[in-house]
Amino acid sequence: MELRGTVALVTGGNGGLGQRICHALAREGVHIAVMYAKSRDQAESVARELASSYQINAAAFACDIADGAAVDRLVGDVKAHFGRLDILVNDAAYNIAIPFPDLDGLTQEVWDKIMAVNLTGPMRLMKAVAPIMKAQGRGRIVNIASVAGLGPTGSSIAYAVSKAGLIHLTRCMAVAMAPETIVNCIAPGLLEGTRATSNLRAEHIERSAAASLLKKPADKDDCADMVVTMCRTETMTGQTIVIDSGRVFH
Template identity: 80%
Template sequence: MDLKGKVALVTGGNGGLGQRICHALAREGVHLAVMYAQSREQAEAVAQDIAARHQVNAVAFQCDITDAAAVQALIGAVTARFGSLDILVNDAAFNKAIPFPDLDNLTEDVWEKIMAVNLTGPMRLIKAVAPVMKAQGAGRIVNISSVAGLGPSGSSIAYAVSKAGLIHLTKCMAVALAPQTLVNCVAPGLLEGTRATANLRAEQIANASTLALLKKPADKDDCADMVVTMCRTETMTGQTIVIDAGRVFH
């Protein structure tokens, strides 16, 4: 798909990886809806920076993706503002570091919040944009999962299961939305300088680089570039690409 002039909604667009994704798409001439949950001033600053640097339209939109009505309102607001919606990037996520053996602290409240943001939220967003993309005759959806979804690792059992679910949701939605809309997934390893990483224990951060073949964290720009590739592709759907400096092979 030719990306110039297209419109993308990036959830968590004000986050460490989300900002990189927004800038990578904007460099291709994509207009950006930068979705945030709480940090309005930061998101508006990100949108202004994108517009100034890349000469595209960029607007910040607030949404609680755990609220079904708010998600529907968001899609309506984005399409009303830009006139179309061609790309959805599900980057918003929540985690809380709980060691796997510590089942007492893996409460139902924690489980439900992680699932609501990391799995049910993307499902809601995909369902909301599906009719828009079908009517337009084309669309691209990219989910941001994690290597934690490919094996029993990560900040908590709930986080790992939510990201595994997102990988399988990618496959199922690729089937459901074909042939107009292509759905793919990026599964990063440890990314430095993100809010998700800030919630990890120090030993988890250290081990991620030590155990990687390349002896360093995953690169946010590599992940953002892969998102662009998945938006541009015409013949890849239902796929998950791992970017983790050489830890997980699938």
């Protein structure tokens, strides 16, 4: 798909990886809707920087993606502001470090919040944009999962299961939304400088990097560049690409 002049909604667009994704798409001439949950000033600052750096249209939008009505309003507001919606990047996520054996620590409240943000939220967003992309005759969706979704690893059982669900949801939505809309997924390994990583213990971060073949964390720009590739593609759908410095092979 030719990207210049298209419109992308990036959830969590003011986060560490989200900002890199916004910049990578804006460099290609994509107009950007920066979705945030709480950090309004930061999101608006990101939007201003994108607009001035790349001469594109960018704006910040607030949304709690665990709220179905709020998701519908968000998609409507983005469509009204930009006139169209071509790309959805589901990057917003929540996690909290709970060792797997600590089943008491994995409370129902924690489980429900992680599932609501990491799995049900992206599902709601994909359903909301589906009719718009179908009517336009094209669309691209990129979900940001995790290598924790490919094996029993990660910050908590709930986080791992939510990301495994997102990977399979990608496959299912690729079937449901074809042929107009292409749906793919990226599964990063450890990423430094993100909100998700800030919730992890230092020893977990060190252990993850040391266990990779390349002995370093995954690169946020590599992930952002893969988002661009997945938005350009005409023949890849339902796929998950791992970017983790060589830890998980699937």
